[in-house]
Amino acid sequence: MKSFQGVRFPLFVAVPLILTLSLLFSALLFWVQGRLSGGPLLLLLLAGTLFFFLIAMGCGGFWVYQDCKLRGEEPVLWVLLCALSYFLILPVYLFRRPKQRALCPECRHPLAKGDRFCTVCGASAQNPVAPPKHHHSAYFLTAILSFILSILCLAGFVYTFFSFAGDLIDQGRQDVTILSQESLIGGVWTVSFHRTSDGYTFRQDLTLPADGAPALQVDAACGTVPEGASLELRLLQGETAVTLDLTDLSQPLVYPLDSFQSGVLSLELQSNGVEDVSVVVALQS
Structure with missing residues (x-):
């Protein structure tokens, strides 16, 4: 009781x-x-x-x-x-x-089962208490x-x-992104996001080796592309600037970097209305 x-x-x-x-x-x-x-x-x-x-x-x-x-x-x-x-x-x-x-x-x-005495207090177990x-x-x-x-x-x-x-x-905010992930591992830049404000830009620097300018391999996939939306990748180094359109990329793009010198190459990935995006950028020797 x-x-x-x-x-x-x-x-x-x-x-x-x-x-x-x-x-x-x-x-x-x-x-x-x-x-x-x-x-x-x-x-x-x-x-x-x-x-x-x-x-x-x-x-x-x-x-x-x-x-x-x-x-x-x-x-x-x-x-x-x-x-x-x-x-x-x-x-x-x-x-x-x-x-x-x-x-x-x-x-x-x-x-x-089979205990005659309690192993803790030694009391007789002949009249045990039913568990609640x-x-x-x-x-x-x-x-x-x-x-x-x-x-x-x-x-x-x-x-x-x-x-x-x-x-x-x-509301037109230019600095908002939803479910975005970004990483740089071994010279491979990976970016993914669900949605961003128009003009939102991801930035990263890659280092071009001194023994010759390699090519840049880019693979991009856009889940949703409304009318007028775009996904662009800009390559910047000093006075040299190149813009690559990744909006409707059906297969990996290999872009030669002959016009760029060894050193730092700045990358800018700009989203304008595209959704559910995954981009992988890597140097290809």
């Missing part, structure tokens, strides 16, 4: 608490959305994602710890595994966990609710981010 009361009390505290927090957060979000946009709203949604996720991790970890103790499993190991990969390990644990064991009537330690069908339900339910709320906040963050960035592009 004592353990049952111990379960009921947190159930009537934790569930109203998490629901109250979610309602307060929703009210705050509604109030902020009507007055702020962009950065502050994104920060609030990100904070909500982290806050509810940490609650889900804490409550879920506590429930796994207690469940392991009731089933004779190693609780610390499973909690650590859940902390490392919460989304993968928790379903695995729920699927493979053994049946609950009968409990010692004195210390409530799980008894193995449900234990620490408040923590399990709180973990589920918090996880759902964290996913909703994350979805709101992603939606707000794309809406905010898209609004800036539509």
Whole structure:
């Protein structure tokens, strides 16, 4: 009876608490959305994602710890595994966990099949206590609710981010890019992006070797090309400037660099309305 009361009390505290927090957060979000946009709203949604996720991790970890103790499993190991990969390990644990064991009537330690005495306190195991069908339900339910709320906040963050960035592009901002990645590894310049403001320019420098000017190999793919949109690559060195049109490039382009000297070659990749773009630029000896 004592353990049952111990379960009921947190159930009537934790569930109203998490629901109250979610309602307060929703009210705050509604109030902020009507007055702020962009950065502050994104920060609030990100904070909500982290806050509810940490609650889900804490409550879920506590429930796994207690469940392991009731089933004779190693609780610390499973909690650590859940902390490392919460989304993968928790379903695995729920699927493979053994049946609950009968409990010692004195210390409530799980008894193995055939035990005549408790291995912890030495009490007789002739009249074991049946394990509770449900234990620490408040923590399990709180973990589920918090996880759902964290996913909703994350979805709101992603939606707000794309809406905010898209609004800036539509307003004519010249310094906005969505989902862009850029890297320079071993003389290979890679650029990809979903969408940018018109005229947005990626810049990079390559070094031409002193033993002769190689060729430049360019491979570009544009997922969406509205009418009048373009993708251009400019090669700049001193007074020499060359512009390559990559908008409708069907196969890799090899451009000889005979007109350029050894040293630094500046590259400028300019996007004008194209979307879902991937570009790879490399020196070819």
